[in-house]
Amino acid sequence: MEETSMKKNFLTVIAMTVVALFVSAEIAKAADISFSGQVRTRWEVSEHLGNGGVAGAGNRAEAFNNKADDFVMQSTRLAAKANINETTSAFIQLQSARTWGGATNSTDGGGSGNASTTADNQDSSVGLHQAYFTIKNFMNLPMGWDAKVGRQEIKLDGWRLFGNTIWTTGMQVHDAVRLTHKHDNVTASLMYILRNEDGRENDTEDNNDFDVYAAHVNVKGVLGGQLSGYYVYSDNGCGPQAGSASDGSRTCTNFRNNFHTVGGRQAGNMFGLKYRVEAYGQFGDATGIANSTNGTAHPSLGAGAQVDREAYMYGVRLTKAFNNVSFKPAITMWYDYLSGTSDDDLKNGNWSSFDTLYDTGHKYYGLQDLFLGIGSGGEKGTQGLGLQDLAVKTKLNPIAGWTLKVDYHWFWTAEGASNTIVSGNSNAVTSSDDGFLGNELDVTAIHKMNSATKVIVGYSNFNTGSTFRRIRSSTTGDDDANWAYVQFDVKF
Secondary structure, three states: OHHHHHHHHHHHHHHHHHHHHHHHHHHHHHHOEEEEEEEEEEEEEEOOOOOOOOOOOOOOOOOOOOOOEEEEEEEEEEEEEEEOOOOEEEEEEEEEEEEOOOOOOHHHOOOOOOOOOOOOOOOOOEEEEEEEEEEOOHHHOOOOOEEEEEEEOOOEHHHOOEOOOOOOOOOOOEEEEEEEEEEOOEEEEEEEEEEEOOOOOOOOOOEEEEEEEEEEEEEEEEOOEEEEEEEEEEEEEEEEEEOOOOOOOOEEEEEEEEEEEEEEEEEEEEOOEEEEEEEEEEEEEEEOOEOOOOOOEOOOOOOOOEEEEEEEEEEEEEEEEOOOOOOOOEEEEEEEEEOOOOHHHHHOOEEOOOOOOEOOHHHOOOOOOOOOOOOOOOOOOOOOOOEEEEEEEEEEOOOOOEEEEEEEEEEEOOOOOOOOOOOOOOOOOOOOOOOEEEEEEEEEEEEEOOOOEEEEEEEEEEEEOHHHHHHOOOOOOOOEEEEEEEEEEEEO
16 A cells, blocks of 8 residues: 555656646746756866875975876756846856765855856855846947846857866856947957955955956958957956055055956968967066966065066967868867066066966867966966977867867977976976976867767876976876876757
């Protein structure tokens, strides 16, 4: 009798679920609400974990110590979009980004429920990834501007400066106001981003807020492609302050990192070749120099040291596709240069390391992600020495539904050996080092199973150079790192 009752209850739950789904779908139709979602599960195995740092080297990890580790990461996203009327819509997206077997509640480190405020957040709780509204012809501004207001992903021009770090489980979002104007082949955007709010009082004498102001213009139909231009102003912190407010001598005694980024990108197709050329410059000033997000001073500079920011980067890409040949192969020549800081720069009060802002570095600097945070001035990337990346990339379709990619990178620092920049490192770079960081081989196979499901299989090997081992505080670590993964991605 009890078993029969349980079966009835189970069938009742199933029936109610089916009815609820049907009813919600009908309500959504009537209210013009659409739903979408994504589940992405990735198994990784790696042999390049550090030992948690070396004494006297800050948080620099050893190069590689061949400690194998494997884990499964999963991100789940559910979204709803409501078209409220002809001019207004709203979008909300919930996310759970976690590692299998990780924390499941707040006492175990499950977190705040804010599961995607940073790119590498492993918060196991369900949080708000995006929540914004859009209004067409916002406030009847001249020329007609559309507004997007709220937490949102910002992806521009191949994600060199602004991307959503799509490889990470949490992905990157911004609390922002974005105004967009479109006319013929021209799209212009004005953006205000609040990266950090230090309290609710905007006290000019003790203000550690982090604000970003940006303008972006894209013009289609230029040289077989698109031309884009940027202006970005980063206003990062200023306090507590010292001096007298009345005589105007009050200065920052903690951290200030205010700088401008200008530049542009041209990409398109000409003469049977796909190409990309881009260049950006940065200038400004800082009290000390530090990671653009957390304000930690570089070990070479005191907290009150005044420096001028003068940095730049450029990149070129040229691709030839053979679409009339079996397997449709394509080959790409690739070179990126990101300026770095030398001893002479520091002696002259300059910081010359290019800051990659809010990019998706996984697309550019090797799939093992060993050179993220380039130019931030903190302990990541290349310790402020910049980066040169020469790569040959190939792609072909060996089997229907499959794409195979094989990339090979050569990495160097942009600046020569330096003892000053990596001070605090007991194995500091010396003048005998040639700046060679290493080679990386990336092999990726992508299979599109159907319109909603994709599987990706990848393997990477990184072989280190002496300079890499030194800036990672290890002359004894392994010479190479291996990494492999299998990822399933289902969208609905």
